[in-house]
Amino acid sequence: MTNKQQPVNAVQLDANMWIQQSGDNDLIWHSPLEQPFQLAGFGWLSEESRYRRLPAKPSWILPEAVDLLANCTAGGQIRFATDAASLSVKVKLTGAANMYHMPATGQCGFDCYIGGLGEQVYYNTTVYDHRKTEFESVIFTNFERENRIITLNFPLYQGVEEVWVGLDLEAQIDHPPVYDSTKKIIVYGTSITQGGCASRPGMAYTNILSRRINLEFLNLGFSGNGKGEPELAHILAEIPDPACLILDYEANCVSTELLQKTLPDFISIYREKHPLTPILVISRITHAKEKFDPQMAQVRAERKQVQIRTVEQRRELDDANIYFCDGAALLGKDAHECTVDGSHPTDLGFLRMADGLTPILQRILAG
Incomplete structure (x- = not known):
């Protein structure tokens, strides 16, 4: 019994x-x-x-x-x-x-x-x-x-x-205290940008950044669907007074070839209306399985190089206001402890992302 x-x-x-x-x-x-x-x-x-x-x-x-x-x-x-x-x-x-x-x-x-x-x-x-x-x-x-x-x-x-x-x-x-200006920081990306899988809203990395930088943040992360479509570039370009555009969508690209095509096109479309707005391109954070899957790590390395080359090519065309951030460095040496499922950050992961991005963004905004 x-x-x-x-x-x-x-x-x-x-x-x-x-x-x-x-x-x-x-x-x-x-x-x-x-x-x-x-x-x-x-x-x-x-x-x-x-x-x-x-x-x-x-x-x-x-x-x-x-x-x-x-x-x-x-x-x-x-x-x-x-x-x-x-x-x-x-x-x-x-x-x-x-x-x-x-x-x-x-x-x-x-x-x-x-x-x-x-x-x-x-x-x-x-x-x-x-x-x-x-x-x-x-x-x-x-x-x-x-x-x-x-x-x-x-x-x-x-x-x-x-x-x-x-x-x-x-x-x-x-009224609350005013922002430093009417300019907005626009963050376009994936489920990670959207905040998956923070335990509460304030721990999404865009919200953490908003507590450190006195500007309005627009979170335009679309879970599984931040793919760099030209339509989104046109719509984002309609947002007035951008302080900075952050592109963090590598994780939703189904292939390196897609990233290679969409990223330069997205930037070119946005530049038509905002030729001087700072643009920060962030490669994806590491996935926990990369330690056990060399091919996965190789794909991420290839896509990182696509983003670096895209930024360098823009700079060769005298676009001085475009920057690259290596997302692999954001979670730290024990990155495998910073996610729910190997991909989506916990609150710890988001805090580390914000800690890494804060000084970069502050330097960009300071010119």
Whole structure:
């Protein structure tokens, strides 16, 4: 006779994991689409008032998968200042969490940072039933009434139809600190760029960089579908006031030949409208299996050389504002400890990517 063990439900056993509700009577709910809230990370928000990363009706036809992934809100941020004692959010998602290797908190949740540039400190992540598409979650309660700068990071791998910010009845709201300029850093790439598989939104490397560089970041990573199509180059070229364009899409190229064709074309198309904007080309981070698969390592080395040659050829044509970064160096010597599945970074991996890219990007922006 065998004793059948009961399933373990840690949420029931650990009070720290219980889902806390705020109660509508305690709060006033605000739309972040209204002043003095500031929304960042959505390049076409002023025209469309949608939490979407590409235009709904673009002038160039989008690949179907890219069009769908543009509804994921990676890189979106709500910024404001407040003396609120209590803060909650209400969210209506376009779908439920459905990924096996990425936490629902990163795929569908919001997280909160408190403080200004260089002083932002993580405080909390939304807690909710991950099977649901609508939830309310408490960020903080019973704070001392003093002015704080708040940043709420949007979900990385799901769409958001509606979000409301709940503040206590006596809370005052003000504009957040301004950016250094109206220029934007545009990051085009793959699932890694989009934030797979960060445990929470603030740990995507573009969001980490945004806490160190006082400019708006546009995350245009499209999971499995950042392939360097010319249509995307044309659409990205429509974004006004670019501070820098980062191209990090090697990992989605199905062949070296495709990268060899798309990368020079993508850059040439973008240069037609932005001849002087800095462009940073990043080769892919290492894959854990390369240690055991010499052919995989060789392919990555070949593609790295394609990107180096492309940058060098542009420089020979007097394009002085184009740069290359070796992505293989970003994760460090123990890169195999920095991913979920050999490819997609954990929070540690994203932090190392941001640590490596921060000084490079700062030097580029400084001219």
